[in-house]
Amino acid sequence: MDTTFLREIEQIVGSDGIVRDDGELLTYESDALVKLRAKPGVAVLPTSTQQVQGVVRLCHESGVPFVARGQGTGLSGGAMPHPDGVLIVMTRMNRILEIDLANRRITVEPGVMNLDVSKAVAQDGYYYAPDPSSQVICSIGGNLAENSGGAHCLKYGFTVHHVLGVEAVLPDGELIHLGGPALDAPGLDLLGVLVGSEGTLAVVTQITLNLLRKPAAVRTLLAAFDSTEAAGNAVSGIISAGIIPAAVEMMDRVTIEAAEEAVHPNFPKTDAILIVELDGAEADVTALFTRVERVCTEAAAREIQIAETDEQRARFWQGRKSAFAAMGRVSPNYYVQDGVIPRTKLSEVLSRIEALSTRSGLKIGNVFHAGDGNLHPLVCYDDRIEGQADLAQDVASEILTYCLDAGGSITGEHGVGADKAEYLPKMFTESDLDTMQLVRCAFDPDHICNPGKVFPTPRLCGEVPGPYRRHPAESVGLAERL
Amino acid sequence: MAVVSTDTLLEQIRARSGNGTARVATDNDVVDGARPRFVTEPTDADAVAATLEWASSEQLKVMVVGGRTKLAWGVPSGQIDLFLSTSGLSAVVEHRHGDLTTTVEAGATLASVNATLKAHRQWLPWDPPWADRATIGGIVATNDSGPRRHGFGAPRDSIIGITMARIDGEVAKAGGIVVKNVAGYDLSRLLTGSFGCLGVIVTATFKLAPIAPASRTVEVTINAFKSSADIVADLLASALTPTAIELMSTAAVTRLLVRFESVEQAAVQQAAEACDIVGPRGSSQTLDGNEETAAWERHATHWSSSAGGTLLKVSCVPAELILTLSWLRTQASATGLDVAVAGRAGLGVVDVRLDGALETQARVISELRERLPIGRGSAVIRHGDAALRQRVSAWGCIGDGKRVMQAVKQRFDPDNLLNVGRGPGGL
Numbered sequence: 001m002d003t004t005f006l007r008e009i010e011q012i013v014g015s016d017g018i019v020r021d022d023g024e025l026l027t028y029e030s031d032a033l034v035k036l037r038a039k040p041g042v043a044v045l046p047t048s049t050q051q052v053q054g055v056v057r058l059c060h061e062s063g064v065p066f067v068a069r070g071q072g073t074g075l076s077g078g079a080m081p082h083p084d085g086v087l088i089v090m091t092r093m094n095r096i097l098e099i100d101l102a103n104r105r106i107t108v109e110p111g112v113m114n115l116d117v118s119k120a121v122a123q124d125g126y127y128y129a130p131d132p133s134s135q136v137i138c139s140i141g142g143n144l145a146e147n148s149g150g151a152h153c154l155k156y157g158f159t160v161h162h163v164l165g166v167e168a169v170l171p172d173g174e175l176i177h178l179g180g181p182a183l184d185a186p187g188l189d190l191l192g193v194l195v196g197s198e199g200t201l202a203v204v205t206q207i208t209l210n211l212l213r214k215p216a217a218v219r220t221l222l223a224a225f226d227s228t229e230a231a232g233n234a235v236s237g238i239i240s241a242g243i244i245p246a247a248v249e250m251m252d253r254v255t256i257e258a259a260e261e262a263v264h265p266n267f268p269k270t271d272a273i274l275i276v277e278l279d280g281a282e283a284d285v286t287a288l289f290t291r292v293e294r295v296c297t298e299a300a301a302r303e304i305q306i307a308e309t310d311e312q313r314a315r316f317w318q319g320r321k322s323a324f325a326a327m328g329r330v331s332p333n334y335y336v337q338d339g340v341i342p343r344t345k346l347s348e349v350l351s352r353i354e355a356l357s358t359r360s361g362l363k364i365g366n367v368f369h370a371g372d373g374n375l376h377p378l379v380c381y382d383d384r385i386e387g388q389a390d391l392a393q394d395v396a397s398e399i400l401t402y403c404l405d406a407g408g409s410i411t412g413e414h415g416v417g418a419d420k421a422e423y424l425p426k427m428f429t430e431s432d433l434d435t436m437q438l439v440r441c442a443f444d445p446d447h448i449c450n451p452g453k454v455f456p457t458p459r460l461c462g463e464v465p466g467p468y469r470r471h472p473a474e475s476v477g478l479a480e481r482l
Numbered sequence: 483m484a485v486v487s488t489d490t491l492l493e494q495i496r497a498r499s500g501n502g503t504a505r506v507a508t509d510n511d512v513v514d515g516a517r518p519r520f521v522t523e524p525t526d527a528d529a530v531a532a533t534l535e536w537a538s539s540e541q542l543k544v545m546v547v548g549g550r551t552k553l554a555w556g557v558p559s560g561q562i563d564l565f566l567s568t569s570g571l572s573a574v575v576e577h578r579h580g581d582l583t584t585t586v587e588a589g590a591t592l593a594s595v596n597a598t599l600k601a602h603r604q605w606l607p608w609d610p611p612w613a614d615r616a617t618i619g620g621i622v623a624t625n626d627s628g629p630r631r632h633g634f635g636a637p638r639d640s641i642i643g644i645t646m647a648r649i650d651g652e653v654a655k656a657g658g659i660v661v662k663n664v665a666g667y668d669l670s671r672l673l674t675g676s677f678g679c680l681g682v683i684v685t686a687t688f689k690l691a692p693i694a695p696a697s698r699t700v701e702v703t704i705n706a707f708k709s710s711a712d713i714v715a716d717l718l719a720s721a722l723t724p725t726a727i728e729l730m731s732t733a734a735v736t737r738l739l740v741r742f743e744s745v746e747q748a749a750v751q752q753a754a755e756a757c758d759i760v761g762p763r764g765s766s767q768t769l770d771g772n773e774e775t776a777a778w779e780r781h782a783t784h785w786s787s788s789a790g791g792t793l794l795k796v797s798c799v800p801a802e803l804i805l806t807l808s809w810l811r812t813q814a815s816a817t818g819l820d821v822a823v824a825g826r827a828g829l830g831v832v833d834v835r836l837d838g839a840l841e842t843q844a845r846v847i848s849e850l851r852e853r854l855p856i857g858r859g860s861a862v863i864r865h866g867d868a869a870l871r872q873r874v875s876a877w878g879c880i881g882d883g884k885r886v887m888q889a890v891k892q893r894f895d896p897d898n899l900l901n902v903g904r905g906p907g908g909l
Contacts, residue, residue, distance in 0.1 A: 102801035180857020184797045188887045192671025216721030242692030283748035340660045344580035372662040409663040435654035436667040442889035
């Protein structure tokens with residue numbers, strides 16, 4: 001990168017806030033989707049909003065693209081660096097700024113870990129609801145960018161339902177504040193579109209979150225079924241009975257066995273299990289839990305375990321949350337897919353996935369948020385066998401077509417990122433995508449904020465009057481003039 | 483426009499309305515003293531888009547109308563050429579009861595949608611005013627809500643997909659029919675609360691709630707207004723899960739309505755616990771059946787359009803609500819204004835009705851806004867005399883995000899033809 005530019009960057013973040021060494025930059029080559037890699041031009045680790053503003057303003061003035069990154073746990077390459085750009089690593093902005101229990105609010109910097117938010121208020125009986133499986137190591141800023149979900153989002157909603165306000169740096173370096181601790185700040189709901197925009201609209205520097213009171217009662221059961229179809233029917237039965245559990249998770253034989261090998265949760269050896277958790281006021285939970293048990297029994301559950309203690313509940317959840325990592329024990333490599341289907345199509349789509357597994361010869365494990373139809377098929381392959389990685393990619397892609405056929409989505413929580421940008425036109429028309437670009441262009445007319453993510457080759461945001469000038473996004477090969 | 487006859491224009495509008503109708507506007511169509519020239523009722527997305535594209539090519543100013551329950555909210559639009567009514571778009575497109583979702587057209591009233599959903603014991607869990615007339619499009623466009631927002635959220639929290647028509651004639655969608663989905667930008671939420679200034683909502687998809695089998699409401703008559711702050715704080719700090727915590731206060735009386743919806747046993751038990759929490763700070767009674775329905779109907783009359791006066795939407799952090807309202811009551815009392823309050827005490831969002839000299843109202847509203855820093859509160863004039871809205875802005879200060887909001891509006895509606903000035907902050 002240009003040495004003058006680098007010198008100016010260093011003046012903003014200090015010598016301990018800049019990473020230029022090739023070896024050290026390798027750390028930042030990818031997020032958790034390691035197949036997509038790019039070494040950033042430079043990485044910076046700001047410690048304040050002013051530093052972020054300084055870096056972004058300099059990028060804006062110099063036409064240099066930038067990418068914000070949290071803990072790098074994203075699974076869609078959303079934080080993959082730009083090779084000619086600046087990677088803004090937000091991990092040093094990790095302070096909890098204010099806890100306001102009277103209003104059940106907490107204000108944090110984006111680098112604070114998801115679980116640390118709940119830990120900070122646990123002793124007072126509060127928690128932060130969105131709980132992605134990576135909550136021990138993922139940051140709130142990344143959660144905001146991806147609109148992260150988690151097992152308990154079935155009842156409590158996603159990140160967008162729990163972010164009340166932000167301070168953010170626009171792609172031209174200007175600071176804006178959206179929302180706040182009070183609800184219904186007048187204005188367009190830019191916050192609603194910023195959450196889940198995968199870092200393409202602004203760099204968020206402060207976030208005010210809503211906290212929830214811990215429920216008085218929590219009850220959890222694990223039901224074993226002879227087929228994923230039977231388990232799927234139980235899920236439909238629960239929802240049809242008018243019950244919204246806090247969580248409904250499903251695992252199939254492949255992932256049950258993997259989890260057993262990794263963390264020994266002592267799950268039944270069967271073709272499918274459901275973990276169903278109810279929470280709320282004591283009387284509600286008691287009454288509804290009986291009905292959930294009955295639905296599972298009617299759906300031919302052959303065994304139902306009820307967590308009688310917190311330790312037993314933790315064992316269920318440890319088995320579930322370890323499933324992704326546990327797949328490493330049964331397969332040298334695996335590809336995590338993320339797609340969504342209407343809940344009623346669970347059995348149908350799982351059957352298609354099973355047939356695909358047989359046809360392709362690749363083992364596919366399923367562990368997912370069954371209550372909201374968010375599938376996470378794990379396509380197993382061996383990178384040492386020539387062609388298997390490509391085959392796994394093809395298989396994973398085909399699963400997305402099943403999701404779309406069923407009226408679903410190509411991503412429920414992992415995001416589009418760099419990985420699925422080319423799939424977006426399968427779900428949306430050109431007009432839909434153009435309309436989304438109107439928002440993009442209002443925030444980032446020069447396309448320097450996390451370019452190349454979410455959307456396939458973007459259109460430019462209007463012509464500048466006067467003689468033709470090369471657009472910054474064209475200069476770096478990110479866009480073409482139509 | 484002057485060179486083209488009314489009949490010709492009407493024919494051009496009609497030709498684009500699908501199977502819908504178009505007519506010359508009448509006195510019944512007057513909004514804020516301004517009468518549009520034409521009213522059209524297109525019947526599908528393409529017809530809406532074609533109408534908009536044509537209006538755009540003619541540079542006609544368009545206002546979108548549904549049940550016309552909230553047309554006087556916000557900033558007056560001035561002269562409008564064309565009312566685009568969604569009354570030709572009133573179908574429940576699909577109720578996927580197994581998935582707890584529905585897709586409905588924008589012109590369907592909330593009451594008619596919920597009548598359909600009831601067949602499977604589900605509902606769109608909103609209870610804003612005028613449910614029998616207010617349309618889904620209008621409720622979404624204003625993000626309006628009622629008491630049970632406390633338990634079920636606002637339209638913003640229910641919406642999962644949208645189809646819209648742009649002023650340039652393009653039809654676009656975002657989101658989908660599944661409850662969890664992060665593909666592409668969330669235009670559904672951007673359109674929610676946009677007051678129709680970015681595009682016309684044609685259909686929208688929502689997640690639903692099951693209808694609870696039982697309901698109880700604890701009605702609390704509170705001895706001293708200020709003690710309602712402690713009662714609400716104690717309810718919120720408890721493990722109870724009310725679906726509404728509603729405050730109603732006039733100079734004469736202050737009441738809370740606290741609702742529990744669940745299975746019978748749980749609703750009864752939670753109501754009893756709520757009474758215990760209130761204790762001697764008020765007199766509590768638990769209502770069910772017709773008594774409960776009647777209490778909520780009485781409460782809803784606060785919003786009735788015939789009540790007159792100025793309607794403010796006041797928002798602040800929940801713990802400061804009663805303090806803020808106490809200040810307002812003191813000001814009103816000292817200056818001869820009548821003030822009545824009803825709203826979501828647990829969320830810090832209430833409607834305030836003011837009556838009295840406009841000059842005094844304007845001063846009190848300005849002072850109230852000074853007490854509510856951006857982000858920590860707001861006071862928006864929803865409904866009020868045009869003279870009042872000339873003295874004091876309807877929206878108050880929008881903050882430093884306004885620049886981007888203006889840029890978004892400019893991108894979606896570059897010639898400023900759609901719901902002119904009606905967007906939040908006068909966009």
